[in-house]
Amino acid sequence: MIADEIKIKYIGGPTALFEAGGLKLLTDPTFDPKGSAYPTNIYTLHKLADPAVKADKLPHVDLVLLSHDHHFDNLDIAGRGFLSDAGQVITTPAGAERLGSNSIGLNNWQTIDIPTKDNRILSITGTPCRHGPVGGDRGPVTGFVLNYKGDTTGGVYVTGDTVWYEGVEEVSKRFDIQIVVAFLGAAVVKAVGPAHLTMTAAEAVEMARHFKNATIIPLHFEGWEHFTESRAEIEAEFRKAGLLNRLRWAH
Template sequence: MIADEIKIKYIGGPTALFEVGGLSFLTDPTFDPKGSAYPTNIYTLHKLSDPAVKAGELAHIDFVLLSHDHHFDNLDNSGRSSLNEADQVITTPAGAERLGGNAIGLNNWQTIDIPTKDNRILTITGTPCRHGPVGGDRGPVTGFVLNFKGDTTGGVYITGDTVWYEGVEEVSKRFDIQIVVAFLGAAVVKAVGPAHLTMTVAEGVELARHFKNATIIPLHFEGWEHFTESRAEIEAGFKEAGLLSRLKWAN
């Protein structure tokens, strides 16, 4: 099972380094320093924390798993500059069209096969996301399921920026997942409305209940001004739900 051998290093925000089968995978690259600001016509995002490592300090990245390319807290300036150094970027079809070059897009439930360094085949499946409330989706966004071809157990699911909704529930029905890398933090950008754009603690608990065999590893819950629920609140919510043993923090 892929869940038994995958290694995960937390870098900050939505950014983590995964190693499996001799390959390296980087999620949503964000490497700009603390204090960076990102103005748009509607709002400005503010970064509050430095990454654990700088982009140039990482060894070669084989694949970037990019949930979406159009929000700075998932792809900041240094992260964008690093994309061309990877062998391939896997993202949404709209993102791949914008990025060009080494980027390819996955539709929901579409799969690609990747040969590993130890002569196995890793399957990556695109999964649905809704980046906000009904009628207020800030997407398109994709999540990812990773598994070895022919192995239907022990999958790893990276949610991407999504709220809890029927698309995420469908992932729990289609796959046997042992690790869920959950983008939490209950992101709220007041300039675009009061609704949360990523999962709340309560939605994270619901996620854990549906993925009943999975360890939940939070990402994307700190380091940016627009997150409204912290590590302490995530832990408290899982403890109250009797699910604290299912929660694990990436180092």
């Protein structure tokens, strides 16, 4: 099963390099330097940390798992430039339409099969996300479940930018997941409103209770000004719940 063999290297923010079946996969590419700012008509996002690895130092990436293309903290300027060098980009249908070229859009629960380099098939299923409170969703986002075809055990789930809600709970009902790569940080963009737009640590604990057999690996909890919960808050919440042994940090 894929959870037993996948390797995960943390690069920063929502960006991590996965290795499985001889393939290299990258989540939400963000490679701009510390101090970068991204103004919009409503707000400005500020990046606070450099990536651990620059884009030009990465090996060739076969697949980019892009939760969404329309927010700079999930796809910054250097990250967008990186996409054309990847084999394929798997994202939302709306994102694939905007990006064109080597992009493929997945609807919720839709699966695409990718041949691996060791003669297996990697199945990637799109999963639902809600990027904010009810009525305050900030555009289409997808998560991903990774399995080898024919093996329904030990899946890897990448949440994408979402709060805890029934769509994420449904993933726990449909799949046997042993690793959840959870986008956390309780992001709050004050100019947009006071609500958190990604999972809080408390929500991550609730998620862990539903994914009963899964190790939780946080991503997207640092490196940007709008995150309100860091590693310390996440660890404290899991400790309080008696679930600290379920938490792992990618390096």
